[in-house]
Structure formats: structure tokens, C-alpha cells
Amino acid sequence: MPFDKFNDECGVFGIYAHPDASAHAALGLHALQHRGQEAAGIVSYDGQRFYVHRGLGHVADNFSNDATIKRLVGNTAIGHVRYATSGDTSLRNVQPIFADLAKGGFALCHNGNLTNAISLRQELVQGGAIFQSTSDTEVIIHLMAAAKKRNPVDDLITALQQVQGAYSLVALARDQLIGVRDPWGVRPLVLGQLDGSPVLASESCALDILGAELVRDVEPGEVVVISQSGVKSLFPFRTVPKRFCIFEYIYFARPDSQMEGTSVYLGRKGIGAELAREHPVEADVVVPVPDSGVASALGYAEAAGLPFEMGIIRNHYIGRTFIEPTAQIRDLGVKLKHNANRGVLAGKRVVLVDDSIVRGTTSTKIVSLVRNAGAREVHFRVASPPIVNSCFYGVDTPDRDKLLAANMDLAEMARYIGADSLAFVSLDGLYRALGEAGGRHPDQPQYCDACLSNDYPIPRTDYDQQYSLPVNSTLF
Numbered sequence: 001m002p003f004d005k006f007n008d009e010c011g012v013f014g015i016y017a018h019p020d021a022s023a024h025a026a027l028g029l030h031a032l033q034h035r036g037q038e039a040a041g042i043v044s045y046d047g048q049r050f051y052v053h054r055g056l057g058h059v060a061d062n063f064s065n066d067a068t069i070k071r072l073v074g075n076t077a078i079g080h081v082r083y084a085t086s087g088d089t090s091l092r093n094v095q096p097i098f099a100d101l102a103k104g105g106f107a108l109c110h111n112g113n114l115t116n117a118i119s120l121r122q123e124l125v126q127g128g129a130i131f132q133s134t135s136d137t138e139v140i141i142h143l144m145a146a147a148k149k150r151n152p153v154d155d156l157i158t159a160l161q162q163v164q165g166a167y168s169l170v171a172l173a174r175d176q177l178i179g180v181r182d183p184w185g186v187r188p189l190v191l192g193q194l195d196g197s198p199v200l201a202s203e204s205c206a207l208d209i210l211g212a213e214l215v216r217d218v219e220p221g222e223v224v225v226i227s228q229s230g231v232k233s234l235f236p237f238r239t240v241p242k243r244f245c246i247f248e249y250i251y252f253a254r255p256d257s258q259m260e261g262t263s264v265y266l267g268r269k270g271i272g273a274e275l276a277r278e279h280p281v282e283a284d285v286v287v288p289v290p291d292s293g294v295a296s297a298l299g300y301a302e303a304a305g306l307p308f309e310m311g312i313i314r315n316h317y318i319g320r321t322f323i324e325p326t327a328q329i330r331d332l333g334v335k336l337k338h339n340a341n342r343g344v345l346a347g348k349r350v351v352l353v354d355d356s357i358v359r360g361t362t363s364t365k366i367v368s369l370v371r372n373a374g375a376r377e378v379h380f381r382v383a384s385p386p387i388v389n390s391c392f393y394g395v396d397t398p399d400r401d402k403l404l405a406a407n408m409d410l411a412e413m414a415r416y417i418g419a420d421s422l423a424f425v426s427l428d429g430l431y432r433a434l435g436e437a438g439g440r441h442p443d444q445p446q447y448c449d450a451c452l453s454n455d456y457p458i459p460r461t462d463y464d465q466q467y468s469l470p471v472n473s474t475l476f
């Protein structure tokens with residue numbers, strides 16, 4: 001299969017003017033590990049030189065060694081965790097990417113997905129650019145090189161004015177740490193502070209691990225420039241309505257993070273409560289699919305007045321099921337990951353709650369696990385509306401033909417996963433749970449929910465034109 005899609009579903013981190021910059025970057029990335037388990041990297045700067053360490057695998061695989069951290073000299077550092085479930089997984093795509101630009105070294109980390117990167121790349125290559133990776137992020141570097149403005153911040157802004165898509169960026173340009181959120185604010189980015197040193201991170205849980213304080217979310221369309229003269233804020237882009245990714249609340253973010261002023265955990269509990277109101281069922285016990293269904297199952301149980309039990313136990317020594325690249329391994333992954341807790345399931349009418357159904361692999365396995373443990377009835381409740389579209393903005397949703405809800409109606413899905421009943425929270429219910437009392441505003445939705453609604457706020461240029469990188473761009 002040609003490498004047809006960039007897959008960037010990542011975590012970014014940066015810290016400025018702190019004596020333990022690289023050690024803190026490693027800790028911050030560790031807290032963001034759920035956002036990307038394929039590779040990790042850190043670039044530091046000591047006022048003269050840049051230092052880099054990047055590797056495939058988890059943060060702990062690459063950064064638990066004291067000697068590695070010591071080699072990352074300097075009091076400013078940025079880091080990245082990468083999540084790519086298909087396509088080119090070679091070391092050359094691991095971030096931060098680094099370039100020696102006319103104004104000096106520049107390191108860049110990206111969470112998100114650019115939707116016109118392939119067309120821009122083709123133009124750049126025709127103009128003589130030589131790409132080192134197949135990552136969409138590298139397009140930004142080439143556009144910066146061509147911009148030739150006065151300084152890296154202006155070059156970066158000029159480059160970003162040409163790209164479409166979703167991006168939260170953390171960059172290091174000698175004496176500046178830069179954070180950027182795309183004009184729609186699709187992906188998250190927060191600003192924090194540790195002992196007076198500014199910190200940037202995808203999620204606030206990466207601040208908590210350091211004991212840093214959350215200052216605020218970086219605003220959509222904001223460029224934060226951190227230097228010796230302090231934290232400066234620019235808004236160089238055309239203003240568009242904010243469309244933060246609703247899937248961050250549903251699944252992607254860690255429950256102990258605060259996003260856009262909302263606790264992810266409480267948001268998920270609220271979705272579960274809404275689900276209980278919309279789709280009640282006579283049952284004895286509410287059981288989450290751990291870990292992603294725990295908060296919404298608690299919300300469901302509380303609202304329904306039913307007992308909550310850990311009827312499925314998860315083995316934590318295996319990564320997220322989705323990370324496994326082939327269907328065969330994914331199937332095996334689910335078996336390795338979950339076991340039924342027979343004592344709380346046998347003879348019971350069980351409400352099973354999970355955050356989402358994508359391909360239907362997890363739900364099918366879990367329903368059969370619960371039945372085999374003696375449950376009398378299994379009612380599956382999903383704390384998101386049906387996922388019916390691919391994401392082009394940085395969440396790795398498979399193509400439509402692999403999405404269960406895009407290919408079956410409710411009754412067919414219930415039969416497929418083997419449940420006695422199946423129900424999803426409504427789109428309005430989801431919005432209500434996240435604090436929008438009137439539900440989803442039809443003309444101006446408050447979130448990006450394209451995977452649920454088919455309403456794509458940002459042009460999908462390359463995908464609509466079916467542009468793809470040639471197979472021979474991929475280095476194996």
C-alpha cells in the first residue's frame with residue numbers, strides 16, 4: 001500500500017531557562033506518553049549549541065539513563081512523543097526535527113496534521129528542496145527556509161500562513177522558545193510555569209508531574225515567544241471560529257488534564273451521566289471498559305443509581321490496543337490486555353461502558369469476555385456518538401470503510417459486537433455534557449467534531465484531491 005497519509009497524533013513539550021531543562025522535558029514527555037508511544041525525542045540548547053537525542057519506543061526506553069540526560073546540555077529544551085500507527089515509522093521521522101537555517105539552528109515539534117503538506121511538498125521539491133523525512137512537519141521548515149525574513153519567528157509565521165490543517169507547535173530557536181496553536185485551536189497547548197521558568201505542553205498533566213503551575217491555554221491562532229525579555233504574545237493569523245477537537249475530551253487526553261478550562265475527567269463523567277439519561281436500561285451493575293471507559297461509566301452509574309464495579313481488569317503492561325499495526329496483532333492485543341472479573345459479572349445484567357467504538361474490535365472481544373464470565377445480559381453504552389468519518393487533523397481514525405458505525409446501522413452493530421442492546425450518546429448530549437447547555441450550535445459548532453458530524457472546518461486539500469506521497473519516498 002502506498003504511504004498515503006501522515007499520521008501525527010503526538011505530544012509536545014518545552015521548557016525555558018531552567019537548570020534541569022532536559023530532565024524536566026523527559027518527565028513532561030513521560031506524562032504525555034499516552035499521546036504517542038512510537039518514538040520520543042528531546043533537543044536542548046546551552047546558549048551556543050544544540051544537542052539531540054531521539055529514538056523509537058517509549059520515553060523510558062530512551063530517556064531513563066542519566067548519561068543521556070547529561071548529554072542534553074543547556075537550560076532550554078523541547079521534546080516530542082510520536083504516535084503513528086501506519087506508514088513510515090523510521091527514525092528519520094522522529095521529532096524534534098532540526099534544521100540549520102540562515103538565522104541559525106531551529107528545532108521543531110508538531111502535534112496535529114497538515115492537510116496541504118503533500119501539495120506544498122511537491123511544489124517545494126520541484127523548486128529544488130531536498131526532504132529528509134516523510135513527515136508533514138518538515139514542510140514548515142522548508143517554507144521557513146524560503147521565507148528569508150528578519151528572524152525565526154517571522155519566518156515561522158510566514159511559513160504557517162501557507163499551511164492548512166491542525167497544529168500545536170513547540171519550537172526552539174537559539175535564545176527563543178516558541179509555542180503556536182493553529183487559528184482554529186484544534187489541538188491543545190498549555191502554558192505553565194515552574195520556578196519562574198515558562199513551560200509549554202500539550203496537556204496540563206505534563207505540568208503536574210513537574211510541580212509546575214498551569215498559567216493558561218495558549219489561544220487559538222496565538223504565537224507565544226519566550227525569551228530573556230519574557231513571554232510575548234502575537235496573533236498574526238486571520239481570526240476564525242474556535243474549533244477545539246472534541247475527541248480530546250472523549251478519548252485522547254489524560255483524565256487528569258484540564259483543557260480549555262474543563263477537567264477532562266469531569267467532562268467524561270458528564271458524558272456518562274448524559275448517556276444514562278438518554279439511554280437507561282434495567283440492569284444490576286455498570287462496568288467500564290478500562291481505562292478509557294472508567295470516568296464515563298462512573299458518571300453513568302451515578303446518574304442511573306446503579307452500582308459501579310470493575311468487572312474487567314486491565315493488564316497495564318501492554319500499550320494501547322490501537323497502537324498494534326496489524327489486525328491480527330490488534331486482536332491478540334485485546335486478549336492480552338483485558339480479563340473478566342467473574343465474581344462481579346456472573347448472573348448479572350451488565351451495562352458495559354466504553355468511550356468509543358472505532359473498528360469494533362475491542363467491543364466485540366469485551367462483550368464475549370463478559371458473557372463467558374456468566375453475565376446474563378450485556379448492554380453496551382458508548383460515551384461518544386458513532387464515529388462515522390476519518391480525522392484529517394491529527395487523530396488517527398481509520399478510513400471510513402473500517403469504521404463500524406460508517407458501515408452498519410445500530411441493530412447490525414449490536415449483533416456484530418454481540419450485545420443485547422447498544423446505544424450511543426447523542427451529539428447534542430455530548431455538547432451538553434461539555435458545558436454547552438443548548439447542545440451543538442448547528443451553524444457555529446463550538447468544537448471540531450468532523451469524525452462525528454462530517455462537518456470539516458479546515459479544507460482537506462490533499463485528501464480531497466487524493467494526493468499521496470510516492471511509495472519510493474518511504475525509507476525502510
Ligand code: AMP
Pocket residue numbers: 251289292320321322323354355356357358359360361362363395396397
Ligand atoms: P475499536 O476496537 O477499533 O473499536 O477501538 C475502540 C477502542 O480504541 C476504544 O476502546 C477506545 O478507547 C480506543 N480508541 C478510540 N479511538 C482511538 C484512537 N484514535 N487511537 C487509539 N485508540 C483509540
